[in-house]
Amino acid sequence: MTDPNATSLAAISSSLADIVARTAPAVVSVHSHRLRASGFVWKPGLVVTADEALAEDGEISVKLADSAERPARIAGRDHTTDVALLRVDTGSTPPATLSATVPALGSLALVVAAERGAPTASLAMVSLVGERWRSLRGGEIDARLELDVHLRHSHQGGLAVDASGQAVGMAVQGPRRVLVIPAATIERVAARLESHGRIARGYLGLGLQPVRLDEGVGAMVMNVDKQGPAAAAGIRQGDVIVGLNDEKLTGVRALARALGPDSVGSVVDVSVRRAGEPVHFKLTIGERPEA
Incomplete structure (x- = not known):
């Protein structure tokens, strides 16, 4: 059987x-x-x-x-x-x-x-x-x-x-x-x-560090690539990025996620705190250079 x-x-x-x-x-x-x-x-x-x-x-x-x-x-x-x-x-x-x-x-x-x-x-x-x-x-x-x-x-x-x-x-x-x-x-x-x-990956030309703010979180600019898109837009070391395209920033990783292949060449509005005062910049996202 x-x-x-x-x-x-x-x-x-x-x-x-x-x-x-x-x-x-x-x-x-x-x-x-x-x-x-x-x-x-x-x-x-x-x-x-x-x-x-x-x-x-x-x-x-x-x-x-x-x-x-x-x-x-x-x-x-x-x-x-x-x-x-x-x-x-x-x-x-x-x-x-x-x-x-x-x-x-x-x-x-x-x-x-x-x-x-x-x-x-x-x-x-x-x-x-x-x-x-x-x-x-x-x-x-x-x-x-x-x-x-x-x-x-x-x-x-x-x-x-x-x-x-x-x-x-x-x-x-x-x-x-x-x-x-x-x-x-x-x-x-x-x-x-x-x-x-x-x-291709989006590139701002910034070194960022997360910081806590009264209204949430931000990304402090620790260094700036002098040839990068952020420098051309006027962003400086010490600025704190708090928003992108009128949306509050939820962290440095969230900002990195916005820099995908489709972001290259797009123009974004970057909200910044400079010495505690709000400043806005128009920035054209570049293409990350090859390592």
């Missing part, structure tokens, strides 16, 4: 193995200087990998699923969202199909990565699902997804796949947990890197 539990387990096992087999051809190994990571073919000739797992300098090579190893170069990288884009001859390797689906909390997922070109797979559980959030470096991430799984450094940049076989994002190592950079973020950032090579 057949054990129904054994039959169910075999069916689950077979389904997971099939998902890995369908996903693995798009997954690659990335070797940069002394670091190894994973990645995936995003478009013909373009590979997405985890920026944090990519060396800052040195030669880069990509090993495809067919064991072919090709030289690669950086098309662009964004430290704030952990997305890097490489240009490489991907041959006939099929690109991954990303899905904007957000898996349910508690559902099973797989991380399909590569180790020196050989595919690897790890079974995970979706341990947290949340709203859009901002990384510690200021990048906009379209959904908060965490996986309960052990992730080797060399497996960062692999595909996170839900139980239906849809690639929902890229697995990376976050602070004390494994995060998924969702497909929506990858598509948005990688497209910008493909066309521009970098992600």
Whole structure:
């Protein structure tokens, strides 16, 4: 007599193995200087990998699923969202199909990565699902997804796949947990890197320190870039920024959040306290210079 539990387990096992087999051809190994990571073919000739797992300098090579190893170069990288884009001859390797689906909390997922070109797979559980959030470096991430799984450094940049076989994002190592950079973020950032090579960020040219005021909070100007937009507008060291576009400032982080890619070139009204007196400035947000 057949054990129904054994039959169910075999069916689950077979389904997971099939998902890995369908996903693995798009997954690659990335070797940069002394670091190894994973990645995936995003478009013909373009590979997405985890920026944090990519060396800052040195030669880069990509090993495809067919064991072919090709030289690669950086098309662009964004430290704030952990997305890097490489240009490489991907041959006939099929690109991954990303899905904007957000898996349910508690559902099973797989991380399909590569180790020196050989595919690897790890079974995970979706341990947290949340709203859009901002990384510690200021990048906009379209959904908060965490996986309960052990992730080797060399497996960062692999595909996170839900139980239906849809690639929902890229697995990376976050602070004390494994995060998924969702497909929506990858598509948005990688497209910008493909066309521009970098992600523009707004720039005021100010060093700021949060301060408490009777009416709330402010951002004290500690230093001013003499060539920056704020200096051109007339803002000085010692000024305290208290508002932006007639809205009260809620903190330095809130001000930083207002300096996303779409802010570059926009004109804003900055409310300042100078020696206790209110002053207003019109300021054109610049583009943050590359480090």
